[in-house]
Amino acid sequence: MESNKLASHWCYWQYRQTDGQIRQTSDQMHRRVMDQFETLYAESAERPKIMAIAMHCYLSGVPHRINHVRRAFEDILSKPGVAAWDGVHILDWYKNQSA
Numbered sequence: 802m803e804s805n806k807l808a809s810h811w812c813y814w815q816y817r818q819t820d821g822q823i824r825q826t827s828d829q830m831h832r833r834v835m836d837q838f839e840t841l842y843a844e845s846a847e848r849p850k851i852m853a854i855a856m857h858c859y860l861s862g863v864p865h866r867i868n869h870v871r872r873a874f875e876d877i878l879s880k881p882g883v884a885a886w887d888g889v890h891i892l893d894w895y896k897n898q899s900a
Contacts, residue, residue, distance in 0.1 A: 827869040830861070834873040842880060851891065852877075 834854060841850040854873075856862075861870050877883060886894070 827866045831869040831873050835876060838877050
């Protein structure tokens with residue numbers, strides 16, 4: 802009985818965390834990342850943009866999805882002017898812009 806309660810809680814949490822996209826295919830995940838990137842990349846002609854890609858390893862790190870995640874990062878990083886930075890690098894860049 803207790804394990805069913807836990808499983809129900811996990812499914813509800815997973816549903817809320819993925820915005821209802823539990824059954825999203827790997828291709829759909831790649832397309833959503835690329836759609837977001839393409840919009841921000843076009844807008845970056847006017848001013849710098851930051852794109853965060855939040856993925857949970859349970860959904861993106863599994864064998865049937867990892868190549869789609871890799872492909873998305875390769876596609877994104879192949880564009881001129883795109884860099885992959887952590888928060889410290891972003892903050893340093895920002896501080897240098899306002900100095």
